[in-house]
Amino acid sequence: MNKTLISNTTVITMNDAADILEAADVLVEDNHIAAVGPTGTLNERDASVVDGRDRAVLPGLVNAHTHAAMTLLRGYADDLPLTEWLETKIWPREAFLREGDVYAGTMLAAAEMIRGGTTCYADMYFSSAEMAAAATDAGLRASVSGVLLGILPSIDEDLRREIAFVESWNDPDGRVTGAFGPHSLYTCGAEVLRGVAEEAKRLGALVHLHLLETAHERDDIVALQERTPLHALREAGLLETPVLAAHCVYLAERDVDVLAGQPFAAAHCPGSNLKLASGIAPVPDFLKKGLTAALGTDGAASNNNLDMLEEARLAALIHKANRSDATAVTAYQALFMATRAGATALNQAGTIGQLTPGYKADLLLINLTAPHMTPQHNVVANIVYSAGASDVTDTMVDGRWLMRDREVLSFNESETITKGAATAADLVIRT
Amino acid sequence: MNKTLISNTTVITMNDAADILEAADVLVEDNHIAAVGPTGTLNERDASVVDGRDRAVLPGLVNAHTHAAMTLLRGYADDLPLTEWLETKIWPREAFLREGDVYAGTMLAAAEMIRGGTTCYADMYFSSAEMAAAATDAGLRASVSGVLLGILPSIDEDLRREIAFVESWNDPDGRVTGAFGPHSLYTCGAEVLRGVAEEAKRLGALVHLHLLETAHERDDIVALQERTPLHALREAGLLETPVLAAHCVYLAERDVDVLAGQPFAAAHCPGSNLKLASGIAPVPDFLKKGLTAALGTDGAASNNNLDMLEEARLAALIHKANRSDATAVTAYQALFMATRAGATALNQAGTIGQLTPGYKADLLLINLTAPHMTPQHNVVANIVYSAGASDVTDTMVDGRWLMRDREVLSFNESETITKGAATAADLVIRT
Numbered sequence: 001m002n003k004t005l006i007s008n009t010t011v012i013t014m015n016d017a018a019d020i021l022e023a024a025d026v027l028v029e030d031n032h033i034a035a036v037g038p039t040g041t042l043n044e045r046d047a048s049v050v051d052g053r054d055r056a057v058l059p060g061l062v063n064a065h066t067h068a069a070m071t072l073l074r075g076y077a078d079d080l081p082l083t084e085w086l087e088t089k090i091w092p093r094e095a096f097l098r099e100g101d102v103y104a105g106t107m108l109a110a111a112e113m114i115r116g117g118t119t120c121y122a123d124m125y126f127s128s129a130e131m132a133a134a135a136t137d138a139g140l141r142a143s144v145s146g147v148l149l150g151i152l153p154s155i156d157e158d159l160r161r162e163i164a165f166v167e168s169w170n171d172p173d174g175r176v177t178g179a180f181g182p183h184s185l186y187t188c189g190a191e192v193l194r195g196v197a198e199e200a201k202r203l204g205a206l207v208h209l210h211l212l213e214t215a216h217e218r219d220d221i222v223a224l225q226e227r228t229p230l231h232a233l234r235e236a237g238l239l240e241t242p243v244l245a246a247h248c249v250y251l252a253e254r255d256v257d258v259l260a261g262q263p264f265a266a267a268h269c270p271g272s273n274l275k276l277a278s279g280i281a282p283v284p285d286f287l288k289k290g291l292t293a294a295l296g297t298d299g300a301a302s303n304n305n306l307d308m309l310e311e312a313r314l315a316a317l318i319h320k321a322n323r324s325d326a327t328a329v330t331a332y333q334a335l336f337m338a339t340r341a342g343a344t345a346l347n348q349a350g351t352i353g354q355l356t357p358g359y360k361a362d363l364l365l366i367n368l369t370a371p372h373m374t375p376q377h378n379v380v381a382n383i384v385y386s387a388g389a390s391d392v393t394d395t396m397v398d399g400r401w402l403m404r405d406r407e408v409l410s411f412n413e414s415e416t417i418t419k420g421a422a423t424a425a426d427l428v429i430r431t
Numbered sequence: 432m433n434k435t436l437i438s439n440t441t442v443i444t445m446n447d448a449a450d451i452l453e454a455a456d457v458l459v460e461d462n463h464i465a466a467v468g469p470t471g472t473l474n475e476r477d478a479s480v481v482d483g484r485d486r487a488v489l490p491g492l493v494n495a496h497t498h499a500a501m502t503l504l505r506g507y508a509d510d511l512p513l514t515e516w517l518e519t520k521i522w523p524r525e526a527f528l529r530e531g532d533v534y535a536g537t538m539l540a541a542a543e544m545i546r547g548g549t550t551c552y553a554d555m556y557f558s559s560a561e562m563a564a565a566a567t568d569a570g571l572r573a574s575v576s577g578v579l580l581g582i583l584p585s586i587d588e589d590l591r592r593e594i595a596f597v598e599s600w601n602d603p604d605g606r607v608t609g610a611f612g613p614h615s616l617y618t619c620g621a622e623v624l625r626g627v628a629e630e631a632k633r634l635g636a637l638v639h640l641h642l643l644e645t646a647h648e649r650d651d652i653v654a655l656q657e658r659t660p661l662h663a664l665r666e667a668g669l670l671e672t673p674v675l676a677a678h679c680v681y682l683a684e685r686d687v688d689v690l691a692g693q694p695f696a697a698a699h700c701p702g703s704n705l706k707l708a709s710g711i712a713p714v715p716d717f718l719k720k721g722l723t724a725a726l727g728t729d730g731a732a733s734n735n736n737l738d739m740l741e742e743a744r745l746a747a748l749i750h751k752a753n754r755s756d757a758t759a760v761t762a763y764q765a766l767f768m769a770t771r772a773g774a775t776a777l778n779q780a781g782t783i784g785q786l787t788p789g790y791k792a793d794l795l796l797i798n799l800t801a802p803h804m805t806p807q808h809n810v811v812a813n814i815v816y817s818a819g820a821s822d823v824t825d826t827m828v829d830g831r832w833l834m835r836d837r838e839v840l841s842f843n844e845s846e847t848i849t850k851g852a853a854t855a856a857d858l859v860i861r862t
Contacts, residue, residue: 274748304816375855385735390821424806
C-alpha cells in the first residue's frame, strides 16, 4: 500500500461541519484519504512524509465548465461581444482544427490547471477521444463530453458517435468519464435533446450543456420555440437526470425554485460572463434556494486563464456590487463552489470535493508565507481574496502527485508548452 | 555612469504611438531610460546586459490609491458593508496602532508591491513620517500623504503637521514626495479643505482624497452641506490644483465633463469597490470624456491584495458586463490606466509611466513562457487577462533593481514578513 502523510498543516476540509483544522495531518493511502486528525495522532508507519508547515491543504479545485483545448486561442480575439467573437473569430478558426490539435491544447490546459490546483474538470469540445486521452495522460480527473451540435443530417451519426464514446468511458471508478455534451437549447433540436436524455439515463452519464448565457438566447428560445427554457428541458427529459448547465446567467427566479429540487447544477463562469459582456448570473439566489452552484473558467479564449482561485475571487466579489450587499457571496461560499459544489455538479458528490476519510485523494497544498498571504487572520479569506494559481505548490489526484514544489511531474511540461505554442501559431494562419 | 541593457525583449512602451516593439532593447543609464530600439542598435558599451528573451518589459505599475500599512489588517474583516466594516472593525483596531506599526505594515506592502511590478504608489494613512521612511527604505517611488480628518479642535494642529511633512518631502526630483491627504468631503470641513488647497498650490503638492465611494456619501454631502460634491470641491479651491480622487463611483455625468478639463484624476479601485459593495464607477465615461482614470488597489483590508495586474484585469472585465458592452474598457486601456494614467494622476506625467528616453527607469519584466501565458497571440491581452503578480520576474525603480528573478534585493524580505506578521497578530488582540 502506498502511503503519504501530509503533516503539521492547516486542513480546510470542506466537510459538513466546515472544519478547518490547525496543526493537523492528512493520511493518504493509495488513491484515497485514509484519515484526517491532529498532528501525531495518525498511523503513519511506512508513509512518506510531506512537511505541511506554512501550507494549507484543501480539496482539489473542480473546474465545472471549460473547453480545455481553447488554450490554443487564448488572446486570439478579445474585447468583442459573444456573437461577433464566436461567428467572426472562434468558429472560423475551429473549422481548421486538425487531428492532434485538441490533444495538444488540452495538455497545455492540463499544465495550467495542475499549476493552479485544479484536479478535476468538466470539458466540452470537439474530438472527445483526444480530450479523454489528454486527461488520462495528464493524470487529471475529468468529465469529458464531445460537443453535439445536432445539425441535420448528421444528428443520428453524431449521437451514435457520442454514445459509443460515453459507453467506452463509463467506469464509475475511473478518473476519466464520458459525458454527453449537447451544446445548448438554441443549437440542439428537441430530437437530439430527447435522445441525449434517454441515453444519459441508460448509461448513468452526466449531461453537460450551455444554458442561458445571454439574454438573446433566452429571448430566442421563447420566441422561436414558443416555450420557456425550463419547458424545453422538461420536454426533453432533462429534469430527472443529472445535468450540468454552464452559465445560467438568465435563469428566471421561478425556474431556480424548480431546478433546485432536481439533479441540476449551474456552472457559474464569472470571468467569461464579464469578458463577453453576457451579464451576471443570479448566484445569490442559487445559494439561497439550494440550487447547486459550481464554478468554471469557461475556455481560455474567453477568460483568459484557467485559474480557479481567481474564479472563486470573482464569484465572491461581483455579486456584492451587483446586489449592493457585501455578504452576497462570502469567501467560504466561493471556496465551496470551487470544490464541493463542483464535485456535486459533476455527479461525484460522495467521491471528491472534501478532505474526509474514504474520499478520493484529490487535493492541493497552498503556500501561506508569501507577503500577499501575510498576516493570517483568516486563512479562507487569504486564499479566496489574495491567492492565485501560483500560490499552489503541490497538486495530487487519486493519491498521485501531479505537481510537487511547483514542478509538474505527470508529463513533460516544457515539451507540452512548446507543442501547444506551435500548434496555436499554426492554427491561426491556416487557410 | 551605471548602464543596464535589457536585450532582445518585447517592449510595451505605453508611449503616444502605443508602440509595442518585438526584438528590442532598452538601455538604462543611471536612473533614466537612455534609449529604446531594435536589438543590437543601441550603444551598449559598459552596460551590464540582462537577457530579456521570453520576457516583456513594461513601465512600472502605478498604484494610485492605497493605504499600504493596512496589510496588517488583511483578512481581519471580510464580507461586511463599508460602514460596518469601518466602524466596527477597522477604526477600532486602528485606534490601537503604535509607533513602528505603520512602518512594519508598509514594508510588508512594499514586498508585495515589488513582487507584483508596482514601482510607484499613492499612499494615504496615519504616520506620514513612517510611511515615507518605509518607501525610502524599500526603494519604491511614492506619493505619501498623512490622513487629515480635520476634527476639531485639532484642525490647525493637524494641518500644520502635514504642511511640515510635505515641506520636508518636497523635492520634485525625489523618489518619495509628500502630498496632502484630506480624507474626504464628508469627513473634512470646508475650512480644512480650503487650507489644504492653498498650501497645496503654494508647495506644488498633490491633494489625495476619497471621493464619492458610496451613494450614501453623495446623498449626505447634498443633504447636509446643501451643495453637490463638485460645488464643494470648487468652493474649497480644489479644481485648479492637482487632485487625485480615489473611487469616484458616484461621480455624476455632468461633473465628469467639468472635471475632465481640470488637473483632476480618478483612482478607480474596482476590487475594493466590489468587495465593499460600493458599486461600479462610470469608468467608460471617464475614458470617453478624457478624465484621467488611474487604478488603485485601495488597502489590503478591502481587496485583499496589492496586485495591480489583477486590478487592471478587473477594470477590463467589470465594465463590460456592467455596460453590456464587451468593448467598454479594452485590455490596452486597462494597462494604460495601470501605468501612464497613474503617472498623470500622481502629477508625474513627464517623468514616469512610459518607456521613452528621458523618463525615469521604473519598469518591470514579465515572464511570457508559463502555460497560462501560452500561446502569445496578443501580449497585452495575455498580460491583462491572464497574468498576475507572480509572473513579474524583475522590478526596477529609478534605475535600481528592487527584484531580480523573483528575489527582492532592496531589503530583507524574510525579516519584513516575520515582523509584519508579528505586528499584525499583536494589533488585533490589543485592548
